[in-house]
Amino acid sequence: xxxxxxxxxxxxxxxxxxxxxxxxxxxxxxxxxxxxxxxxxxxxxxxxxxxxxxxxxxxxxxxxxxxxxxxxxxxxxxxxxxxxxxxxxxxxxxxxxxxxxxxxxxxxxxxxxxxxxxxxxxxxxxxxxxxxxxxxxxxxxxxxxxxxxxxxxxxxxxxxxxxxxxxxxxxxxxxxxxxxxxxxxxxxxxxxxxxxxxxxxxxxxxxxxxxxxxxxxxxxxxxxxxxxxxxxxxxxxxxxxxxxxxxxxxxxxxxxxxxxxxxxxxxxxxxxxxxxxxxxxxxxxxxxxxxxxxxxxxxxxxxxxxxxxxxxxxxxxxxxxxxxxxxxxxxxxxxxxxxxxxxxxxxxxxxxxxxxxxxxxxxxxxxxxxxxxxxxxxxxxxxxxxxxxxxxx
Amino acid sequence: xxxxxxxxxxxxxxxxxxxxxxxxxxxxxxxxxxxxxxxxxxxxxxxxxxxxxxxxxxxxxxxxxxxxxxxxxxxxxxxxxxxxxxxxxxxxxxxxxxxxxxxxxxxxxxxxxxxxxxxxxxxxxxxxxxxxxxxxxxxxxxxxx
Numbered sequence: 001x002x003x004x005x006x007x008x009x010x011x012x013x014x015x016x017x018x019x020x021x022x023x024x025x026x027x028x029x030x031x032x033x034x035x036x037x038x039x040x041x042x043x044x045x046x047x048x049x050x051x052x053x054x055x056x057x058x059x060x061x062x063x064x065x066x067x068x069x070x071x072x073x074x075x076x077x078x079x080x081x082x083x084x085x086x087x088x089x090x091x092x093x094x095x096x097x098x099x100x101x102x103x104x105x106x107x108x109x110x111x112x113x114x115x116x117x118x119x120x121x122x123x124x125x126x127x128x129x130x131x132x133x134x135x136x137x138x139x140x141x142x143x144x145x146x147x148x149x150x151x152x153x154x155x156x157x158x159x160x161x162x163x164x165x166x167x168x169x170x171x172x173x174x175x176x177x178x179x180x181x182x183x184x185x186x187x188x189x190x191x192x193x194x195x196x197x198x199x200x201x202x203x204x205x206x207x208x209x210x211x212x213x214x215x216x217x218x219x220x221x222x223x224x225x226x227x228x229x230x231x232x233x234x235x236x237x238x239x240x241x242x243x244x245x246x247x248x249x250x251x252x253x254x255x256x257x258x259x260x261x262x263x264x265x266x267x268x269x270x271x272x273x274x275x276x277x278x279x280x281x282x283x284x285x286x287x288x289x290x291x292x293x294x295x296x297x298x299x300x301x302x303x304x305x306x307x308x309x310x311x312x313x314x315x316x317x318x319x320x321x322x323x324x325x326x327x328x329x330x331x332x333x334x335x336x337x338x339x340x341x342x343x344x345x346x347x348x349x350x351x352x353x354x355x356x357x358x359x360x361x362x363x364x365x366x367x368x369x370x371x372x373x374x375x376x377x378x379x380x381x382x383x384x385x386x387x388x389x390x391x392x393x
Numbered sequence: 394x395x396x397x398x399x400x401x402x403x404x405x406x407x408x409x410x411x412x413x414x415x416x417x418x419x420x421x422x423x424x425x426x427x428x429x430x431x432x433x434x435x436x437x438x439x440x441x442x443x444x445x446x447x448x449x450x451x452x453x454x455x456x457x458x459x460x461x462x463x464x465x466x467x468x469x470x471x472x473x474x475x476x477x478x479x480x481x482x483x484x485x486x487x488x489x490x491x492x493x494x495x496x497x498x499x500x501x502x503x504x505x506x507x508x509x510x511x512x513x514x515x516x517x518x519x520x521x522x523x524x525x526x527x528x529x530x531x532x533x534x535x536x537x538x
Contacts, residue, residue, distance in 0.1 A: 305427055307452035311403060324427060324452070333427065345424035381409055381456065383431040383448040384424060 005318045005363045009203075009295060010152050010180060010354035015246070016205040022249040023207065026242040034239050035230065044241045051248025058255045059197070059214060060188040067213045067231045068244050069224075072179035075198030075213035076103035076146075078224040078235070079175045083144050083196070084111050086220040087173070091141025097121045097129050097158075098339040100148050103198075104177055105335075121147075126288035127156035127340050134166060144173045149181035149197075153323055153336040153352060154287030155296025157185065164193025173219060179203055179211075183254030184262060184293055195219050201243065205357070206250025210243030257357065262294035265355045272297050272353065272364050279368070280375055286337060286350065295355040300342065303385035304349045304378040312374040318367055323350040345384070395453060396487040402457035407464050410446045417514065419506025421525060422499050428455045432463070432503040436511055440471045447503070454493035461485050462500035471511075474504055475521055502526075 006014070026047060032040030034048055049063070056063045069075045084094065096108055098120045108118045119137040121129050129147055145167045150157045160176060167174035175196035178187060182197075183204035189197060196219065200211040215221055221234070228236035273285050282302035301309070306322030313320055323334025324347070332338070333347035353367065379385040395403070412418075412433035422428040428451035435444035445467050447459040461482050466474040479497035483489050489497060506525040512518060 303450065305451050305455070308403070308456060311400075311453045315404065343425075344427070348424070348427040381406070381448055382450040383420060383429050384450045386411070386431075386448060 003317060005367055007353040007355060007359065007363070007367065008319045008321050009356040010155075010352065011321055012202045012208065013205045013356060014358075015202075015207055016250060016253060018253060019206055019246045019249045023242040023246040026245050030241070034241065035228070044239070047241060047245050047248075048239055051244045051251075054248045054252050055212060058187070058251055060190050061214055062217060064232065065214055065217055067215060067235050068239065068247070069211050069213055069235060070209055070240070071202075071211040072101075072177065072198050072200035073103040074224075075200075075211050076101070076177055077107050078213055079196045079198060079215075079221075080104065080107045080111065080144070080146060082222040082224055083173060083175070083219075084116055086222050087143040091139070091143045092116045093119070093139050093141040093143065095119045095121065095134065095137050095142060095145045095147075097123060097147050099123050099127055099129075099151055099153075099336045100146070101152055101177055101179065104146055104148070117141075123156075123339050125341050126291075127151055127154045127286075127336065128288060128291065129158050129163070131159065131162055131166070134163065138166075138170050138172065142170070142172050144175060146175040146177070149176045149178035149187070150185070150293050151287065151336060152180045153334055154298045154340065155180075155293040155354075156288040157181065157291045157293060159291075160194070161192045167195075168193045180293060180296075183251060183258065184295065186258070189214060189216065196221075201247035201250055204250045204254040207243050207246040210240055210247045212247070261357050265357075265359070266294040268355055268359060268361065268364050269294060269297055271361070272368065273299075275368050276371065280372055283375075284346075286340060286342070297353045297355075299351045299353075300337075300346050301349045301351065301375050302346060303382045303388065304375060306348060306350050308378055309349070309351055309371075309374055312377070313367075313370060316366075316370040316374075318370055321352045321354075323352070324348045394490055395457070396489075398461075398485070398487045399454060399457040399489065402460040402486065403453045406447075406456055406460040408446050408460065408467070409448070411448060412444055412446050415446075415507075417507040417509070417511025419503055419508070419510050419525060421502040421506050422451070422455075424450065427451060428496060428499055430455065430459050430499050430503040432459070432507040434466075434507045434511060436471065442466050442469050442471070442474055451496065451499075452493070454489055454496040455499065457486060458482050458489070458496045458500040459503065462504055466504055471508060471519055472521075474508065475519070477501065477504060 030043040034044040052063045052066045173195045177198045179200045182199035195216045197214040202208040223234045225236045286298040306324030323337045337347035415433040416436040417434045420431040431448045433446040437443050445463045449459040465477045479501040482497045
């Protein structure tokens with residue numbers, strides 16, 4: 001197989017070999033149900049405890065505050081729907097932002113149909129939530145603030161500590177979707193005043209179909225899935241033991257390599273951004289330049305459309321993603337790019353490249369050359385570019 | 394997601410470029426929705442399309458449908474070119490994913506828009522051709538970075 005340059009690590013990651021190795025015995029030898037009394041089952045139970053302990057340790061949380069789920073989307077759904085239900089007597093108002101993942105936005109829309117009111121905060125041009133708007137949006141009926149830790153498209157890291165402080169001063173619960181941030185940036189749930197946090201295994205070289213929700217002790221939250229005593233009766237169903245073991249191992253690896261890995265990614269990221277901005281005209285970088293995930297780059301190339309760019313990159317063996325309409329399955333480009341103020345036609349020409357632990361300088365050099373060539377080809381084909389050049393040159 | 398034919402026309406677009414002083418040129422779509430097609434026609438005195446070129450801003454399907462549309466009208470008479478429908482373009486490409494059907498409509502519209510321009514320039518009426526509705530609806534952005 002030809003070598004692939006994989007720069008879509010925000011979409012998913014390769015499962016680390018150490019993670020696969022840790023998981024395999026829990027398919028073959030230690031297949032026992034953790035809820036049983038015999039020795040075979042207790043192996044599973046121990047493994048689940050160990051993973052829970054690892055994750056709690058990374059977040060500065062207690063073990064009984066970590067609840068395993070089937071992934072980030074389930075965690076987000078649970079946090080919002082179950083909080084809304086449990087705190088309905090206190091109020092019906094939720095605050096979130098316009099750049100959340102659809103797991104949050106669509107859940108909010110669902111809650112709106114069921115009598116809740118939702119405020120969607122604006123972000124500035126680099127994608128940072130406006131804190132003055134947050135303060136102004138708080139009502140006596142506000143029960144929950146849910147703001148993502150870091151944005152999946154443009155990599156902007158939100159001022160989570162400030163948001164947490166504001167929430168706790170007002171006695172409002174604070175949930176953060178940390179799917180992109182967990183394992184990428186240090187997170188201490190106490191220092192940041194986080195009451196609930198969603199994360200997913202497959203974004204940090206762990207397996208797909210597993211994630212967790214951190215729920216601070218004392219937060220009233222209803223069971224999401226009924227039918228058994230698993231996860232302290234709050235999330236029933238026989239545990240996905242191999243998945244949980246894999247998630248635990250991936251979290252352990254991500255935490256122990258975080259400093260070194262992100263330093264390397266940051267350097268390559270800055271090199272990639274600098275060269276592309278310098279060498280390809282009519283290009284911009286989306287997202288914050290200072291408060292940004294170490295592995296995220298997001299460009300807009302004027303006069304071209306993102307899906308064409310992605311297909312041509314794929315032909316060169318390079319995997320990236322785009323916020324163009326054609327990749328979102330609708331006629332509108334990414335809601336995140338529109339929220340930071342980009343006009344539609346610019347937003348259609350976006351390219352997200354997200355680096356991983358194995359990304360090399362050579363990968364980046366090859367990618368830059370490919371992007372340069374493809375953008376030039378697509379501009380030659382573009383009537384928008386033709387019009388612009390005729391007007392201005 | 395795409396058929397082999399779509400991929401072939403995307404990778405090796407036929408008749409991409411422009412014609413200087415074309416007999417007719419038409420632009421349809423709008424940048425807001427992410428697709429713009431421009432079709433250039435060179436039509437001889439017998440009403441035969443001798444040369445056709447296109448430029449497209451859009452996704453893989455938009456490029457492939459433009460490319461296929463140029464192949465289907467090249468060497469045809471105006472009346473024959475009018476028979477090139479979006480369905481014909483789609484069939485020639487072995488189909489399109491449902492979300493991309495609008496691209497083939499744009500290709501049909503682009504041919505019609507170029508023919509309309511030809512008719513206007515020459516003060517003639519082409520039977521069965523209606524004024525294209527799908528023209529660029531907004532002024533282009535002129536933002537610079």
